[in-house]
Every structure is written in C-alpha cells, then in structure tokens.
Amino acid sequence: MIDKRFYGLILCLLVGTICFGCGGKDTARESSDPSVETIRDEKEDENMTKEDFMREAIALSCSSVEHGGGPFGAVIVRDGKIIARGSNSVTLLNDPTAHAEVSAIRAACSSEKNFKLEGCELYTSCEPCPMCLAAAYWAGISKIYYGNNRTDAAEIGFDDSFIYDQIDVAPEKRTVPSEPMLRDEALQAFRMWSEKEDKIEY
Numbered sequence: 283m284i285d286k287r288f289y290g291l292i293l294c295l296l297v298g299t300i301c302f303g304c305g306g307k308d309t310a311r312e313s314s315d316p317s318v319e320t321i322r323d324e325k326e327d328e329n330m331t332k333e334d335f336m337r338e339a340i341a342l343s344c345s346s347v348e349h350g351g352g353p354f355g356a357v358i359v360r361d362g363k364i365i366a367r368g369s370n371s372v373t374l375l376n377d378p379t380a381h382a383e384v385s386a387i388r389a390a391c392s393s394e395k396n397f398k399l400e401g402c403e404l405y406t407s408c409e410p411c412p413m414c415l416a417a418a419y420w421a422g423i424s425k426i427y428y429g430n431n432r433t434d435a436a437e438i439g440f441d442d443s444f445i446y447d448q449i450d451v452a453p454e455k456r457t458v459p460s461e462p463m464l465r466d467e468a469l470q471a472f473r474m475w476s477e478k479e480d481k482i483e484y
C-alpha cells in the first residue's frame with residue numbers, strides 16, 4: 283500500500299509539473315504583446331541581406347495570421363541589424379493604429395530611447411497605408427522597402443488606396459468631412475510653443 287501511494291504521489295507531481303509548465307507558457311503567450319516585440323541579439327542579424335530582412339517581415343506577417351492578427355509584418359533595420367519587429371494587432375488589441383509598421387516604429391523608438399529613427403530602414407510585408415507612411419516620415423525613416431503593394435492589399439479587403447485619394451479631396455468634401463472651429467482659441471498653444479525657449483523640437 284505504501285509503495286502504491288508513493289508511486290501515485292510521484293505520478294501526481296509529474297503530471298502537475300507538466301500541466302503547470304504548459305499553462306505557464308500559454309499564459310505568457312496570451313499576455314505578451316506581439317506588436318512590441320524587439321530583439322537585441324546582434325549575432326542573429328549578422329550578414330543579413332535586404333532580402334533576409336524582407337523575408338523576416340513576411341514571416342512576421344504569416345505568423346500574425348496564425349496568431350489571430352492581420353496579415354502584415356514589419357522590421358526596422360539600423361546598420362544592417364534588426365532593431366525592432368512589429369505585426370498587425372488591430373483586432374487583438376482593439377487598436378486601429380496597431381499596424382505592423384506603427385508597431386515596429388514604436389518598438390524601435392522605445393528600444394532606442396529616441397523619437398527619431400534617422401538612418402533606419404523599414405521593411406514591411408505590404409506597402410504602407412497613409413497612416414504608416416506618415417509615421418515613417420515623422421520618425422525620420424531613411425528608406426522603405428515593401429513586399430505586397432496596395433492593390434494586392436485591396437484585393438483581400440484592405441483597401442487603403444481610397445485614403446490616399448481622400449488626401450487630395452478638399453477637407454469639407456471628404457467622406458469624413460473636416461470642419462474648422464475656434465481657431466483663434468486654438469492658436470494659444472501655438473503662441474505658447476513659439477515663445478517657449480526650452481522646447482524639444484521635432
């Protein structure tokens with residue numbers, strides 16, 4: 283009897299350890315944010331070509347689909363090394379701005395501790411939408427490489443070419459009309475900014 287109870291205890295401990303291990307991994311995966319994953323493993327990036335960087339962005343786009351995100355991936359490269367990765371997490375995070383490129387730019391700026399990414403290249407699995415293109419400009423990205431183009435994206439239901447078209451339409455005539463108001467009051471912050479001597483310009 284003692285032997286049976288002893289072996290039973292060992293079995294329970296083993297099963298418990300295995301289940302606990304699996305549960306821990308699942309929890310970690312659920313709680314991790316795939317859009318802000320970064321790496322600083324320089325060895326991994328040694329001798330990578332432009333095609334390798336694009337293939338990494340494409341791999342992220344496929345992985346994103348498998349994990350419930352949109353079919354988009356991006357990497358930021360500085361001096362031939364990947365400094366940040368991003369994938370589309372719009373539906374996962376309920377964040378319409380969580381596009382792969384924006385996510386990668388946020389991750390890169392966070393790891394670089396800088397709001398500018400001058401000298402960096404953006405490799406994205408799809409031609410950037412206007413929001414991501416603007417984010418790349420604001421970040422000072424030096425060059426953008428893209429895989430799929432906006433027509434490919436439109437064919438699977440991601441039509442952002444109409445947003446590009448909207449930019450040329452008068453603000454009041456856009457599908458989301460813009461209407462000016464309280465300009466005189468809003469100008470106060472601009473006057474304050476102009477007069478501020480210790481501001482960080484960007």
Ligand SMILES: [Zn+2]
Pocket residue numbers: 381382383384410411412413414415
């Ligand atoms: Zn975008």
